[in-house]
Amino acid sequence: MDTYLGVDVGSISTNLAVIDEKKKVLAWEYLLTGGRPIEAVQRGLREMEKKLAKELKIKGVGSTGSARHLTGILVGADTVKSEIIAHAVGASQLIPEVKTVFEIGGQDSKIIIVRDGVVVDFAMNTICAAGTGSFLDHQAQRLGVLIEEFGDLALKAEAPTRIAGRCTVFAESDMIHKQQTGHTTENIVAGLCQALVRNYLNNVGKGKEILPPIVFQGGVAANKGMKAAFEEELGYEVIVPEYYHVMGAIGAAILAQETIVQTKKTRFKGFEVSEVDYKTRSFECTGCPNLCEVIEVLMDREVISRWGDRCGKWEVLEK
Amino acid sequence: MGTIGVLGEAILRRFGQEVILPPKTSKRTLTLGSRYSPEFACLPLKVTLGNLIEALEKGADTIVMLAARGPCRFGYYATLQNLILKNLDYEYELITLDYDMPNNLRKLKRLAKGKNWFQIGEAFRFSFLKLLTLEKMERLAHRIRPCEVKKGSTTKAYDEASRIIRRTFSFRELRWAKRKATFLLKKIPQDRTRNPLKVGVVGETYTVLEPYVNLEVERKLGEMGCEVHRPVWATEYMISMLPIFNRWGPRRKYRKAAKPYLKEEAGGECIVSIGGTILYARRKFDGVVHIAPFTCLPEIVAQGILSKVRKDLGIPILTLVLDEHTAQAGLITRLEAFVDLLQRKQARQKMKGKQG
DSSP states (O other): OEEEEEEEEESSEEEEEEEETTEEEEEEEEETTTHHHHHHHHHHHHHHHHHTTOOOEEEEEESSSHHHHHHHHTOOSSSEEHHHHHHHHHHHHTTTOEEEEHHHSSOOOEEEEEEEEEEEEEEOOSSSSTTTTHHHHEEEEEEEEHHHHHHHHHHHHHSSOOOOOSOOOHHHHHHHHHHHHOOHHHHHHHHHHHHHHHHHHHHHHTTTTOOOEEEEESSGGGGGHHHHHHHHHHOOOOOTTTTGGGHHHHHHHHHHHHHHHHOSSSOOOGGGGSSSEEEEEEEEEEEETTEEEEEEETTTTTEEEEEOOOSSSSSOOOO | OOOHHHHHHHHHHHTOOOOEEEEEEEEHHHHHHHHHHHSSHHHHHHHHHHHHHHHHTTTEEEEEEEOOOOSGGGHHHHHHHHHHHHHHOOOOOEEEESHHHHHHHHHHHHTTTTTOOOHHHHHHHHHHHHHHHHHHHHHHHHHHHGGSSTTHHHHHHHHHHHHHHOOOOHHHHHHHHHHHHHHHHHHOOOOOOOOEEEEEEEEEEEHHOOOOTTTTHHHHHHHHHHHOOOSSSSSHHHHHHHHHHHHHHHTTTHHHHHHHSSSSSOTTTTTHHHHHHHHHHHOOSSSSEEEETOOOOHHHHHHHHHEEEHHHHHHHHHEHHHHHHHHOOOHHHHHHHHHHHHHEEEEHHHHHHHOO
């Protein structure tokens, strides 16, 4: 059977998904990047190989996420696309009539507006990480609540407390005051979800036309409290797909399938790349006062790619 | 300031002055500039302050600055930067040119080292022509870049072309340089079968014109397959600064186009950003990229209005807010996604056209 692999390497998590010819998800893998994208990809590939039946053949590979270029070189991707397109494609596959996609991950959050299956507008959080998963993570730690239990706890709240959501620092001091005056943890947790939703809609969703059906994906979609808070704020149903946390990888796999239709032949280097010795190193170019930080990728001690310079004098290796 | 510096250099050289150009804007410029600027000042102030410091280090003893009536905060740059530089104990003379025309003429006459008014006029005419030639080359490069066969060849040729033009200081040299530069650009191998996307780049003048500051947005768009057009050009900007052209100058068409959304100028290039976007939408452009420095009020106003323009006219708009960061990943992700969006839209329209 012919299958397609999608790899989404983000700042917090690395996700892989394998789909078949009919775009059905056969297997997925979710692991933490831990600041080491190369290792994460290799680990993911190793796990994936174990899960897949031997007779499956990978016909195409797509990479996405903030480390998409590095990953693309590593695995030999047929298509390298930004996470915005990948997420939109993934969501449209699941719900073809989708009009709005919310994606909240660890360090960034986006809103994607889709009309007739095409992305017409998008936005990403700009200045800070407020409105992302790390905001919730940080506050959960303060409250001594496990992030996995966060959502269920929020749903138990009877009267959510209002908490300032503009900035994590404001939220924290607001939250401590509320704790000291005797608000229950459930109410505070639910209040935090609402604060995050307000923050998201005011910053990322500013000026965007939010219409149903709405798909909510990314790591934070696991939080039921967030889904409830979105539904309350917007008055629409918010759909959390089954594979909400690997939607980017699914999208990348679909994009790979589209590419292969045209190019016919994959550049995939095979699962063996998980055993190859890849390294990256960086140096500062002193050719001009820009002092660009140039990054090199080495395969078996041989430089296979470089980037990071403004003038292009180091980019000789890429075709 | 991007290409505007060329104008000043050429005029003063023709006056017989020795001109010290600051080194090309680099990370060092930015570091110096932001070290001595108020934290909340806008990016152009910081970068130009860095430019001035680097020029003074190279031995400049006089600074000539434009101090407009204040299209925006730019109006107080000269005053503020003068204050900062004096506090840093730099010794130099500051000559500001502003809206006080008789006074400006007196200052010019002094700068011109005894040249007569005809010679001064010729100096201006030459410099303007030189700038215009440079911009012509830039326009040509914008058209060629999306069709280049080898990635980066246009930028290389344009850099060479602009070097040739910048070296000229007489009408005759300029004529030769123009021919040579045009030839350099035209001989780039191109694939004319491609159908590049048409993208307008609007926004605050400085950030649009200075490639270091906007992280070479035009080059990136070009290499992703977009033909870049923009309403902001140094020559047009200079013309519209002159009081006589204030009303009837090149900005008029933008003001007219923006009328349903904004009746008055809101400072800076606000009206050009809005009017330009509307004109591009009417010319069936695929999309518009809007650039603004962080905390720039005129462009914040424009951003708000542009989201309405997008809804009304259905043209995709991407706003990029620039600040001191030099990491390109975020910007590239947004640009890539935006270009992808435009390409998919174009492909879909083509399919529809074939069916219908």
